[in-house]
Amino acid sequence: MTREDVHLLQQNIGRAVRLRCTDGEIIVAKVDTVDEGDGEIIYEMLSTTDESKYEKFDRQPAYLIHFHEIAGVEPVAD
Numbered sequence: 001m002t003r004e005d006v007h008l009l010q011q012n013i014g015r016a017v018r019l020r021c022t023d024g025e026i027i028v029a030k031v032d033t034v035d036e037g038d039g040e041i042i043y044e045m046l047s048t049t050d051e052s053k054y055e056k057f058d059r060q061p062a063y064l065i066h067f068h069e070i071a072g073v074e075p076v077a078d
Contacts, residue, residue: 001067009034
């Protein structure tokens with residue numbers, strides 16, 4: 001993940017972004033927190049290309065992903 005990706009995430013807190021992960025998964029997520037110190041993001045998942053990796057819940061939980069797991073970030077139109 002580049003410095004520009006981190007900046008894009010920070011600008012989109014509370015909004016949806018597309019995270020391209022290093023394992024090929026693509027996540028559309030609402031960004032809650034960007035922690036540069038720990039190199040991680042807390043987000044609410046809106047959709048994923050690999051639903052089998054996640055447990056199903058009655059309400060949407062928050063997830064954590066580390067910067068090194070993200071290959072790229074793109075904004076999602078509202």
